[in-house]
Amino acid sequence: MQPERFRKLRIQAPIPSDVPLILIMMGELPDHAQREFERFAATWLAPLVAVLLRAVHEAALAYDLATETLAAARSRWDPAAPNQNDDRPAWLIELGGSVLAAAAERKRVPSVERRRRDREPEPRTLTIADQQELAKLAEARLELSPAATEAAEAFARTAPPHHVLGEIHLSGLVSAQALHDQERDRHES
């Protein structure tokens, strides 16, 4: 039998015994958690854009904020948490509120969470059609849990005023094609 002091040393030794934890610290998720997050993100991206759109009234800005929020959610995703699917959308909306507050403070949508990975994300330019599709989400009916509904209502109540929103620039990872660009493309083709 090992003396007590040796057993303590063994426990404190820097042995990588928790691989999932180390992966999370590296910005990666274990396979099962990645699949779980992918399903969550695919289900809740559109409703999240809808909630953001009702506060910021601009499709590209809402999409930029929503993708940053999902990236933030990914880096905080806890695969060890019990099944909390009812509360996770509420948590996501609250996270969106923090991202919008940071954007309003810096006058630019943050991109730190999306740039956290080992490769630079591909920037996306939203066409006029993309923006129109996103804008329609503002009118869409949302089916949210009571907790998520409460979070969405709190989000709408505490959104920055129009003059502050007007000063927020896109992150650079999302940009919006302007109407005159579309007209120019049409003439060139």
Add this chain to the structure above:
Amino acid sequence: MNPELSPTLLRAGLELAGAVPPADGEPGTAPAGIAQPTSERLGAHHVLRYATGEEAESYRRIMRVLYIEHQAFGLRLRPAQVADRLRERYARRQAD
């Protein structure tokens, strides 16, 4: 039922958020200060087997001779030189 995005916008959003890998599969540009990931495989390696298996005592003596030579900035030793060092170092200790 909650609204859904078109497959193109959904895919682009998920890629931006890191929820799915990029569709092209091409290696992207690493952000400044971050090295490109390596494909180096680091599987199991029986690097210390000489010190745990049979004849460990003899192998460890040989390794110790090589280590001491390395510490002294020595170059390579021929087998005969290794044998000399072993005799010199360990025979003398046994005599003590």
